[in-house]
Amino acid sequence: DSGVTQTPKHLITATGQRVTLRCSPRSGDLSVYWYQQSLDQGLQFLIQYYNGEERAKGNILERFSAQQFPDLHSELNLSSLELGDSALYFCASSGGLAGGLYNEQFFGPGTRLTVL
Amino acid sequence: QKEVEQDPGPLSVPEGAIVSLNCTYSNSAFQYFMWYRQYSRKGPELLMYTYSSGNKEDGRFTAQVDKSSKYISLFIRDSQPSDSATYLCAMSGAGGTSYGKLTFGQGTILTVHP
Numbered sequence: 001d002s003g004v005t006q007t008p009k010h011l012i013t014a015t016g017q018r019v020t021l022r023c024s025p026r027s028g029d030l031s032v033y034w035y036q037q038s039l040d041q042g043l044q045f046l047i048q049y050y051n052g053e054e055r056a057k058g059n060i061l062e063r064f065s066a067q068q069f070p071d072l073h074s075e076l077n078l079s080s081l082e083l084g085d086s087a088l089y090f091c092a093s094s095g096g097l098a099g100g101l102y103n104e105q106f107f108g109p110g111t112r113l114t115v116l
Numbered sequence: 117q118k119e120v121e122q123d124p125g126p127l128s129v130p131e132g133a134i135v136s137l138n139c140t141y142s143n144s145a146f147q148y149f150m151w152y153r154q155y156s157r158k159g160p161e162l163l164m165y166t167y168s169s170g171n172k173e174d175g176r177f178t179a180q181v182d183k184s185s186k187y188i189s190l191f192i193r194d195s196q197p198s199d200s201a202t203y204l205c206a207m208s209g210a211g212g213t214s215y216g217k218l219t220f221g222q223g224t225i226l227t228v229h230p
Binding site: 031055109 | 152206218
């Protein structure tokens, strides 16, 4: 158990809908990362937050947004869902107090999103 | 062409074998190199973490980085059926917002049979 929790475990929804995925980082970790894992694209970095502020962006679609709250939990919002958004979404956390520590990321169990 | 290339396998070996997993990369800015293990329907688990070139050993696992060749390896000695999983290499740059932006390989599916 990595100490990172994600809810829900599974989500089934329809095209055009909006969903929110939730992540609680390990105790004491200030950085939260979101990744998308699909069969064709593999595991791809979406976005990083550090202590409530957006720090880095990857290949995140404009229909997707995220935020990190004062209690350090994070939410990933996916809107106008398309069939191609079906994937596993992982949250990871790290301490991030020194540069290299950002790379020691601990992953949650993921949320499996199915768009029908 | 992807920044990180990893042979997806699958790789099947007998118990006790030495396993060699590899990744090549094209971005010379990568400074940090990681190996993750992912069991089916689980999140990736950090196995090894190295900075720049060199070797690092942890129990049955050895990670090697050759930056001149842009090539990294993970060796598993005395492989066990419990090692059966997908192994993902990951890399990131150094400085500014490069820290933490991991770029992953496609993953190699490994099966160790008794």
